[in-house]
Amino acid sequence: MATLADIKQVPLQRVNEGRTSKAATKAPDPDLGFDRIPASRYTSPDFMRAEWERMWTKVWLVGGRDEVIPEPGDWMTHEMGSESFIFARQPDGSVKGFYNVCPHRGNRIMPKDSVGSSPSFKCNYHHWEWATDGTQVNIPDLETFPQLPGCMLHLKQVKVDSWGGFFWFSMNPDAEPLRDYLGVIPEHLDPYAFERMKLIDWKTIEWDCNWKASVDAFNETYHVQGIHPELLSWLDDWNVQIDCLGKHNRYLVPFQTPSPRYADQRSLSEMMVGLAQLNGLDPAAFEGRPRDLRLAIQKAKRAKEADSIYPYKDLSDDQLSDDYHYMIFPNFTMNIYGETMLLFVSRPHPTDPNKMLYDLMNFAHLPEDQPWQLPDHQTYAHGQLSLGLVLDQDAHNLPRVQEGMNSRAYDGLILGTQELRIRHFHKTLMDYVGADCADDR
Numbered sequence: 542m543a544t545l546a547d548i549k550q551v552p553l554q555r556v557n558e559g560r561t562s563k564a565a566t567k568a569p570d571p572d573l574g575f576d577r578i579p580a581s582r583y584t585s586p587d588f589m590r591a592e593w594e595r596m597w598t599k600v601w602l603v604g605g606r607d608e609v610i611p612e613p614g615d616w617m618t619h620e621m622g623s624e625s626f627i628f629a630r631q632p633d634g635s636v637k638g639f640y641n642v643c644p645h646r647g648n649r650i651m652p653k654d655s656v657g658s659s660p661s662f663k664c665n666y667h668h669w670e671w672a673t674d675g676t677q678v679n680i681p682d683l684e685t686f687p688q689l690p691g692c693m694l695h696l697k698q699v700k701v702d703s704w705g706g707f708f709w710f711s712m713n714p715d716a717e718p719l720r721d722y723l724g725v726i727p728e729h730l731d732p733y734a735f736e737r738m739k740l741i742d743w744k745t746i747e748w749d750c751n752w753k754a755s756v757d758a759f760n761e762t763y764h765v766q767g768i769h770p771e772l773l774s775w776l777d778d779w780n781v782q783i784d785c786l787g788k789h790n791r792y793l794v795p796f797q798t799p800s801p802r803y804a805d806q807r808s809l810s811e812m813m814v815g816l817a818q819l820n821g822l823d824p825a826a827f828e829g830r831p832r833d834l835r836l837a838i839q840k841a842k843r844a845k846e847a848d849s850i851y852p853y854k855d856l857s858d859d860q861l862s863d864d865y866h867y868m869i870f871p872n873f874t875m876n877i878y879g880e881t882m883l884l885f886v887s888r889p890h891p892t893d894p895n896k897m898l899y900d901l902m903n904f905a906h907l908p909e910d911q912p913w914q915l916p917d918h919q920t921y922a923h924g925q926l927s928l929g930l931v932l933d934q935d936a937h938n939l940p941r942v943q944e945g946m947n948s949r950a951y952d953g954l955i956l957g958t959q960e961l962r963i964r965h966f967h968k969t970l971m972d973y974v975g976a977d978c979a980d981d982r
């Protein structure tokens with residue numbers, strides 16, 4: 542049997558017969574050194590405050606999904622750290638975003654984590670009221686506020702822009718345009734037509750770890766052999782292309798092919814048999830090695846492109862089989878396939894660096910005649926809900942990581958080349974937070 546060292550020498554077949562994707566071009570790796578990353582970035586309340594003031598309030602962040610508020614008057618609230626926002630669809634189709642705080646006595650105007658439709662926003666405390674464009678329209682007993690000559694306390698706005706079927710916002714009035722912030726991401730990912738996908742699953746789970754521990758856990762495949770050995774029979778965690786793309790980064794993970802770490806390189810595993818069948822191939826008649834199935838599946842999907850509901854004809858061959866996995870800084874982690882997109886959004890806890898909110902959203906291309914309903918959105922405690930074997934494995938491990946990060950014996954993150962995305966993420970983070978941050982040690 543070939544050893545892992547032998548197989549690591551065999552380059553992955555990237556065929557792309559006539560369907561080369563510009564998006565697959567390898568970006569030059571930055572030289573970011575091999576220094577340890579301080580654990581205090583994950584545990585310190587002071588670092589958390591600096592991160593809020595210097596990073597979260599400066600970047601572009603996802604606010605929500607277009608199909609959740611499709612019509613004028615539709616709105617949703619969204620929590621980010623200690624802030625809450627209202628996003629409202631306007632008559633011209635655009636989305637406006639407001640701080641969800643009443644200028645009177647500070648009440649939250651609309652309930653947190655909710656979706657609705659109404660002609661105006663009315664604070665439940667004393668019934669001050671705003672149109673859905675944020676203009677104040679009523680103050681009961683206005684004459685008793687001699688300091689207010691009229692209804693002029695409009696809701697404070699945040700910048701909002703759209704890409705990929707999502708609306709994005711920034712608390713920074715001087716933020717660059719969203720397209721500039723995203724850099725090459727739209728050029729790479731627009732062929733997947735995210736705006737035509739529909740949200741089919743939406744959950745939020747409170748995880749007992751720092752938000753960065755969650756981002757990190759999905760930014761490397763090095764842990765697959767440790768935490769997810771079941772995956773080794775059908776995905777290649779070794780021949781992974783890593784690219785740093787401005788503030789953002791990605792890896793391209795070959796699916797439908799066994800890892801070189803997987804012992805049996807001669808017969809199709811049960812999972813690979815299932816993948817062959819799913820794509821209309823007869824596993825019994827398949828004569829190639831297991832690692833050849835990936836190309837056979839690409840060809841099978843290519844043959845169906847003309848009448849597929851999926852955007853196969855706009856995708857490269859690799860994109861028909863592999864996970865194009867992108868992280869838009871700071872917290873938007875996309876597992877992208879030709880048919881679906883599984884999105885993780887890691888949000889900071891309002892006050893505790895040892896906790897976070899993990900949003901899990903699943904999107905799919907649906908047939909045009911298939912009715913769609915907005916999925917129920919619930920928040921769960923850590924461990925209260927199974928997310929399936931693989932995510933349960935990640936979720937189970939993360940509190941252990943967070944506990945260890947708090948140990949006085951822990952000297953900081955040691956990152957190898959397979960963990961380049963984590964190092965690059967920290968580089969971008971510290972470009973915002975600043976090397977002068979006193980608590981970064």
Ligand code: FES
Pocket residue numbers: 643644645646647648664665666667668669
């Ligand atoms: S606090 Fe909102 S109307 Fe008084």
Ligand SMILES: [Fe+2]
Pocket residue numbers: 758759764768769931935
């Ligand atoms: Fe994982």
